[in-house]
Amino acid sequence: MTEQVQALDFRVSGVDFTHSNGEVSGVRIRFNATDPLGEINASGRVAATMQEYLANPGLNALAGLAKEKFIERLLGEEQGAE
Numbered sequence: 001m002t003e004q005v006q007a008l009d010f011r012v013s014g015v016d017f018t019h020s021n022g023e024v025s026g027v028r029i030r031f032n033a034t035d036p037l038g039e040i041n042a043s044g045r046v047a048a049t050m051q052e053y054l055a056n057p058g059l060n061a062l063a064g065l066a067k068e069k070f071i072e073r074l075l076g077e078e079q080g081a082e
Contacts, residue, residue, distance in 0.1 A: 005071050008033040010063040013043070015053070027053040031066040046070060 014030040026047055033042045046069035056065045 004035075005067075005074060007036050008040075008042075008067065009036070010067040010070070012059045012062045012066060015062065016045075024050055026050065029053075029062055029066045029069075031063065031070070033067075033070070044070070046073070 010031050010033045012029060013032050016028040016030065017024045018026040018028065027050060028045045028047055030045045031043065034040065046066050048065060048069065052065060053062070056062050
């Protein structure tokens with residue numbers, strides 16, 4: 001299954017910041033994913049920490065982070081910030 005998921009093309013469609021006590025407490029990355037044949041489409045959002053967001057500047061890096069978090073979630077390895 002991981003090979004098929006690795007083949008998905010991820011694109012960031014937006015970034016939302018969550019706030020707590022007047023400070024940014026987390027990040028939600030919205031994404032769209034398609035398979036190489038363009039027959040399967042998925043969209044959703046994954047949670048990330050502010051540190052992860054800052055360590056992945058740019059849309060391509062954020063798409064990679066979203067893909068990583070998506071795969072972790074599918075494999076039951078979720079460690080993310082909610």
